[in-house]
Amino acid sequence: MRTLFIFLVFATQFARAQQIDPDLLRIKKRMDSVKQFTASLILDLDVPFIQMPTKTANISYATGKKMMFTSKDFVMLPKRGLDFSLSEIFKYPFITVDRGIEKRNGRSLKVINIIPTTNQSDLALATLYMDTKAVRIVQSEINTRKEGSYTLLMNYALLKDILPSYVEATFAIEKLKIPLNFMGKGTTIDRRKMRSMETKTGKIKMQIRNYNIKY
Amino acid sequence: MRLLLSAELLKLVKQSKTYYALGSIMVIETLILITAYFQGSTILDLLLDNLKQSFYFEGTLLNGNLIMYIVLNSLWFNVPLILMIVTSGIVTDEYKDGTMQTLMLQAVDKWKVITAKYIVAVLFTLLVIGFMMLTTFILSYSIFGSGDLVVYINTLNFFEADDAFHRICWAFASGALTMIFYCVASMTLAIFIREAAKTWIAAALFLIITTLLLKVDFVVPVINTYFFPKLIDTWQQLFYYRLDWNQIFINNAILILYTLLFAAAGTYVFHKKDIG
Numbered sequence: 001m002r003t004l005f006i007f008l009v010f011a012t013q014f015a016r017a018q019q020i021d022p023d024l025l026r027i028k029k030r031m032d033s034v035k036q037f038t039a040s041l042i043l044d045l046d047v048p049f050i051q052m053p054t055k056t057a058n059i060s061y062a063t064g065k066k067m068m069f070t071s072k073d074f075v076m077l078p079k080r081g082l083d084f085s086l087s088e089i090f091k092y093p094f095i096t097v098d099r100g101i102e103k104r105n106g107r108s109l110k111v112i113n114i115i116p117t118t119n120q121s122d123l124a125l126a127t128l129y130m131d132t133k134a135v136r137i138v139q140s141e142i143n144t145r146k147e148g149s150y151t152l153l154m155n156y157a158l159l160k161d162i163l164p165s166y167v168e169a170t171f172a173i174e175k176l177k178i179p180l181n182f183m184g185k186g187t188t189i190d191r192r193k194m195r196s197m198e199t200k201t202g203k204i205k206m207q208i209r210n211y212n213i214k215y
Numbered sequence: 216m217r218l219l220l221s222a223e224l225l226k227l228v229k230q231s232k233t234y235y236a237l238g239s240i241m242v243i244e245t246l247i248l249i250t251a252y253f254q255g256s257t258i259l260d261l262l263l264d265n266l267k268q269s270f271y272f273e274g275t276l277l278n279g280n281l282i283m284y285i286v287l288n289s290l291w292f293n294v295p296l297i298l299m300i301v302t303s304g305i306v307t308d309e310y311k312d313g314t315m316q317t318l319m320l321q322a323v324d325k326w327k328v329i330t331a332k333y334i335v336a337v338l339f340t341l342l343v344i345g346f347m348m349l350t351t352f353i354l355s356y357s358i359f360g361s362g363d364l365v366v367y368i369n370t371l372n373f374f375e376a377d378d379a380f381h382r383i384c385w386a387f388a389s390g391a392l393t394m395i396f397y398c399v400a401s402m403t404l405a406i407f408i409r410e411a412a413k414t415w416i417a418a419a420l421f422l423i424i425t426t427l428l429l430k431v432d433f434v435v436p437v438i439n440t441y442f443f444p445k446l447i448d449t450w451q452q453l454f455y456y457r458l459d460w461n462q463i464f465i466n467n468a469i470l471i472l473y474t475l476l477f478a479a480a481g482t483y484v485f486h487k488k489d490i491g
Contacts, residue, residue, distance in 0.1 A: 048370075049370045049371060050266075050370060050371045050373070051370050051371070051372045051373065051456035052372075052373040053373065053374075053375055053378075057273060069271065069273050070273070071273045071274060072274075073274055073363055073375060073376070074272070074273070074274035074275065074276055074362060074363035074365075074373065075272075075273045075274060076266065076270040076271070076272060076273075077270060077271045077272075077273060078269060078270060078271075079268075079269060079270060079271055147268060147269075148268070148269075150269075171269050173266070173268075173269055202269070
């Protein structure tokens with residue numbers, strides 16, 4: 001019985017090692033070396049029915065903790081796109097499928113699909129474009145079960161940088177129409193009526209500066 | 216003229232209607248503040264509901280600037296109606312009490328009498344709008360504090376706190392011109408009609424029709440741009456994301472011309488009509 005158990009554990013580990021792309025594991029390991037960091041954000045929102053000036057915020061991250069944001073103004077920060085540690089992807093078991101090499105801006109990028117093997121994961125399918133030479137992710141297309149789909153594009157200031165200096169998150173967003181002119185006693189708000197189901201594509205552009213990284 | 220103005224101002228200070236008008240403004244403000252205090256967050260949550268699926272929000276939008284903007288929106292109907300009732304009374308009360316005849320028996324020019332009344336109506340309007348702005352500012356900032364403003368005009372427009380405050384101040388100034396236009400129009404109606412109750416109905420109808428005509432497409436671009444009902448929402452243009460100061464200035468200048476035109480018409484009719 002004990003032998004069988006050891007065999008099963010070994011076989012599972014072996015199978016897992018076979019199924020997860022080694023380059024992704026290298027990137028994850030490199031990301032995990034960042035224990036905490038702080039940085040300043042410059043945010044530009046590009047949504048067809050929202051007009052917002054450029055905003056600034058500060059972010060701080062520590063391993064195992066939620067990313068914290070602070071700002072003097074009202075800011076809207078994307079729920080997805082700042083998970084540099086890939087913890088959301090690695091939270092539940094998954095397999096990877098190699099999709100080959102693609103050329104982007106003169107760089108060869110390895111493309112892989114990430115497919116979760118459990119229904120617990122909110123992730124449905126992710127496509128990662130990895131710069132295997134620089135050991136970092138350049139682009140990811142994430143499809144979730146509950147929070148829709150979004151694409152992340154990451155640029156880095158230097159070849160050695162782990163964390164991006166620019167992130168562009170593209171996502172689908174429902175258009176809504178609410179006249180804020182009325183807030184009186186007689187105001188009734190019909191959620192269905194006010195929400196037009198027309199879907200638009202939104203984009204948030206984040207310049208990330210003044211990194212203070214602790215390894 | 217100076218004596219006539221002093222006399223009209225004295226009447227305005229002495230009459231209880233003036234204080235009823237100021238009291239009404241305070242009641243409207245208080246109701247808005249109470250509603251915002253208890254329901255403001257819920258309405259903002261509804262407004263931003265689908266955005267919450269994609270974003271974290273840092274900071275609050277329920278603040279003094281939003282309250283000032285909501286109070287400013289009473290310039291659509293509530294405030295002009297109160298002002299039109301009070302200012303038309305400057306003329307109709309004199310007819311009702313028979314004091315107009317007494318006044319006309321004095322050695323004064325008719326046009327000077329009515330001009331003084333128009334000037335006092337304008338001063339009263341400015342006083343009310345100033346009072347409204349000051350009290351809203353004090354109450355909303357002391358209860359809700361400062362912060363970014365969100366306004367829905369075709370798009371969801373966000374303004375930083377300082378920018379929002381400047382826009383609100385300019386909107387109050389532009390709104391004051393609209394209110395002056397309404398008050399002058401109501402006084403002109405009072406000169407034509409003379410009876411208080413009928414003038415109130417006519418003034419309310421004028422306000423409603425003007426507001427309705429604002430949304431009507433007259434096909435001809437010049438009418439669509441410069442007909443007076445199309446100018447009464449100029450203060451709202453201060454909350455377009457990209458400000459067109461030139462258009463705002465032109466609209467207000469033309470609205471002042473309309474105001475002068477209405478006042479001139481009233482003065483002419485007053486001058487021609489018998490006092491009895």
